Amino acid sequence: MRPARDTTPSPAIAPELRGFADDVLAGLSGNPKRLSSKYFYDDRGSRLFERIMRLPSYYPTRVEAAMLRRHAKDLLDALDTGGSPIEMLELGSGDGRKTLALCRAWLKAGAELVYRPMDISAQALEHLGARMARQLPALTVHPLCGDYFQTWPIPSARRRQVALFLGSNIGNFTDTEAARFLRRVRVHLRVGDSLLLGLDLRKDPHTVLAAYDDPEGVTAAFNLNLLRRLNRELGMDFDLKRFRHYASYCPLQGVARSFLVSQVRQTVRSHLLDHAFEFGAGEFIYTEQSQKYERTGVEALAQGSGFEVKAWFEDPALPYALVVCRA
Numbered sequence: 001m002r003p004a005r006d007t008t009p010s011p012a013i014a015p016e017l018r019g020f021a022d023d024v025l026a027g028l029s030g031n032p033k034r035l036s037s038k039y040f041y042d043d044r045g046s047r048l049f050e051r052i053m054r055l056p057s058y059y060p061t062r063v064e065a066a067m068l069r070r071h072a073k074d075l076l077d078a079l080d081t082g083g084s085p086i087e088m089l090e091l092g093s094g095d096g097r098k099t100l101a102l103c104r105a106w107l108k109a110g111a112e113l114v115y116r117p118m119d120i121s122a123q124a125l126e127h128l129g130a131r132m133a134r135q136l137p138a139l140t141v142h143p144l145c146g147d148y149f150q151t152w153p154i155p156s157a158r159r160r161q162v163a164l165f166l167g168s169n170i171g172n173f174t175d176t177e178a179a180r181f182l183r184r185v186r187v188h189l190r191v192g193d194s195l196l197l198g199l200d201l202r203k204d205p206h207t208v209l210a211a212y213d214d215p216e217g218v219t220a221a222f223n224l225n226l227l228r229r230l231n232r233e234l235g236m237d238f239d240l241k242r243f244r245h246y247a248s249y250c251p252l253q254g255v256a257r258s259f260l261v262s263q264v265r266q267t268v269r270s271h272l273l274d275h276a277f278e279f280g281a282g283e284f285i286y287t288e289q290s291q292k293y294e295r296t297g298v299e300a301l302a303q304g305s306g307f308e309v310k311a312w313f314e315d316p317a318l319p320y321a322l323v324v325c326r327a
C-alpha cells in the first residue's frame, strides 16, 4: 500500500517479530481470515485472561481448581512414582494459582518435589514465583521462560517427570495439532513418567456458550486485545470500535469458537508488513477454538500419541476431567 508521501524504505522487521509477522500476514490474507489464539497472551492479554478466570460464567478454572484439591492424593497415587522424587513441569503455568494447592497436598503426603513452571510470559512467572515464596516457602521452584520444547530441562536420572497441561489449554488445538503436541511432550518423557491433563468436557451448550460470551465484556476485551497487539507490534491501524466479539458453540462438534467481526467495510494497513487488508462489512477473523471433549476421543488422542490413560477423574456436576496419562 505505501502512501505516496512515504519515501523511506519499509523498516526491517525485527528478527524476534518475524514468525509473528509471517503468521499474521498469512492469516489475514486467507479466506476465512484467521489469527492464532497463541498471540492473545501479551502482558495485557495475560491480565485480561486472569480476569476471565474470575468471571462467574467462566466455569473451567473454578471446577478444575476444586478437582485438583479434591483429587490431589488420588492423582499422586495414580502417578505410581514408587516414592521417587518428582519433577513437576507445568506447561503454560500462568500465575500458578491452582497448582499451589496441588503442590501443597503432594508435599503434605510426603512427596519430594521440584516445581518447574514454564510460560512465555515473564511477568506471569514473576507473579507466580512471588506467590509460591509467600504461600509455600518449602517448595523448590525453578521457572523456565520461553517455548516449552526449547526450555525443557534435561531430566535427572533419579526423578520422575510429571508434565502438567491444565486449564483445558489443549482445547485450543485441533485434534491433529493436539496429537502432534502430545507426541512432542512424549519425546521428552521416559517410560514411567506421566502427563496430567485438565480438560473441559461436553455439557449443556448454554453453559459453554456463556463462558465465552460474558455480559461483563471481559472475553470481548480479551479477543479485541489481539488487534491492539497487532497495532502496537506490527504497526497496524485497526480501529477496535469497528470490530465486535462474536462467540459460538457447536454441540455437534463440541467446539466453542471466537471471532472478531468487522462492523463496516474497511481497509486496515500495516506499514511494517507493507500491506493493506480489506474487510467487508460482516467479514470476520476467526481467532480461537476451544474443544470440549468426550472420553473416547481423549483416550484415542492419548494412545495415538504414545500415552496410556491410567486414571480419569470427572466432575459430574459440571463435566470436566483430570486425566493421568502414562508414558
Ligand code: AVJ
Pocket: 052, 060, 167, 168, 169, 171, 172, 211, 212, 219, 222, 288, 289, 290
Ligand atoms: C486458556 C485456552 C483454556 O479456551 O477456555 C477463555 C482461553 N478464551 N476465554 C479457553 C479463553 C476465551 C481458554 N484457554
